[in-house]
Amino acid sequence: MKKTQRNITWALSLAIGGFCVWQGWNGQAAWCGEPSKRPADYKPFWYEYTAEQLVGKFSTDQMKRAEAELKEIQTVNEKGPWKPTWESLGRHEAPQWFLDAKLGVMINWGLHLVPAWDKPRGGAVYPDAYGCTMYVDDAVQAHHVQYWGADFQWDDFFPLFKGEAYDFESWVKLLDEAGVRYIIPFSKHHDGIAWWDSAWTKRNTVQMGPKKDLLTPLVASARKRNLKIGMYFCFEEWATAILGADDKPCCRIWNWGIYAGQHPLTLENRRRVSGNIPVKNYYNQYMTPLVKEMVDRFNPDCLWMDGEWATPFTAMQKISLRNSFAASKSIPKSNLNWTVVGSARSTSSVGNTGPPMPMRAGALGPSRAAGRKVGSPQLLR
Numbered sequence: 001m002k003k004t005q006r007n008i009t010w011a012l013s014l015a016i017g018g019f020c021v022w023q024g025w026n027g028q029a030a031w032c033g034e035p036s037k038r039p040a041d042y043k044p045f046w047y048e049y050t051a052e053q054l055v056g057k058f059s060t061d062q063m064k065r066a067e068a069e070l071k072e073i074q075t076v077n078e079k080g081p082w083k084p085t086w087e088s089l090g091r092h093e094a095p096q097w098f099l100d101a102k103l104g105v106m107i108n109w110g111l112h113l114v115p116a117w118d119k120p121r122g123g124a125v126y127p128d129a130y131g132c133t134m135y136v137d138d139a140v141q142a143h144h145v146q147y148w149g150a151d152f153q154w155d156d157f158f159p160l161f162k163g164e165a166y167d168f169e170s171w172v173k174l175l176d177e178a179g180v181r182y183i184i185p186f187s188k189h190h191d192g193i194a195w196w197d198s199a200w201t202k203r204n205t206v207q208m209g210p211k212k213d214l215l216t217p218l219v220a221s222a223r224k225r226n227l228k229i230g231m232y233f234c235f236e237e238w239a240t241a242i243l244g245a246d247d248k249p250c251c252r253i254w255n256w257g258i259y260a261g262q263h264p265l266t267l268e269n270r271r272r273v274s275g276n277i278p279v280k281n282y283y284n285q286y287m288t289p290l291v292k293e294m295v296d297r298f299n300p301d302c303l304w305m306d307g308e309w310a311t312p313f314t315a316m317q318k319i320s321l322r323n324s325f326a327a328s329k330s331i332p333k334s335n336l337n338w339t340v341v342g343s344a345r346s347t348s349s350v351g352n353t354g355p356p357m358p359m360r361a362g363a364l365g366p367s368r369a370a371g372r373k374v375g376s377p378q379l380l381r
Helices: 003-022 051-079 096-101 127-136 138-147 154-160 168-177 215-224 282-298 318-326
Strands: 104-107 182-188 228-234 239-243 249-255 258-264 302-306 339-341 367-369 372-374 378-380
Touching: 051 239, 051 249, 051 282, 096 228, 104 228, 127 138, 127 154, 127 249, 168 215, 182 215, 182 282, 182 302, 215 228, 215 282, 228 282, 239 282
Parallel strands: 104 182, 182 228, 228 302
Antiparallel strands: 239 249, 249 258, 302 378, 339 378, 367 372
């Protein structure tokens, strides 16, 4: 590609990326004009099942099914060609398609584009963290109270999240024409909202908000144009309903890298965890099966794992998951091999603050490329 063409491609891609990232629920850019505000007909959002009802209907079955999923991962790790160690995974090489791709775009889109606001943070802004910062950041709290009201909880945004501007076909077409070779959409961010109809959580876009599967048609559209498809996935969530020591549902809080413990459910925090099926073990009975379901269903070409800044990766089953995905039998009805690139080894993982990089797997500690730190391993097929 000539230099001029390459510059045009980058310019278009940056513009497209900004469009996809910050396009608001009403089709306007996040910071254009007056900020979004509380509608006159506001009513608190209540999901059809309370946390207690979800426990009675789904929790026991989910915890039992999770055991089978963990055993399947263990079996793959025992019999597959790769072992859940950094030494084994470090022998993977980045796939040729990734080395040749040059350009990929992440689609940062979701419930956070209803409030669509954040304060400047050293030259950056993080409106996708609004579901956390509206509770812990003074400036964001002040904005929220002014425009939405102190009684307006995170899940109260669901009725306003209709997905009317989610035009995946035109996005994929534009990205393809701009020279983008792979796309990484959110599959689940820290707000806990899965973009597909999951068997492991009712907190998804089919049950709430747009009331439709956002991921399946996007993946199909990308593959129709021969674009590689990745999945961004967050292991930690701002707030999650789980079972406490007394086997009663409570609210598990994680404030942007800081685990803030378990708290009794209240009228307020219940509207932060709508649709969560409470389980005893957050990682083994919820997060790990959810990741596996996403990979099994969508067969992504790469994974971008996020949300491990303070939690040891061993607790999150991350290396076990990565190894099982590296094995050819980790994805049912297929014969795929996965590659891990840009790995970090520590008792408390350094976290992922950068994209998958075209480098040999197994590099220890954070690696740097284009001035951005790459932390824990990314998986590429």
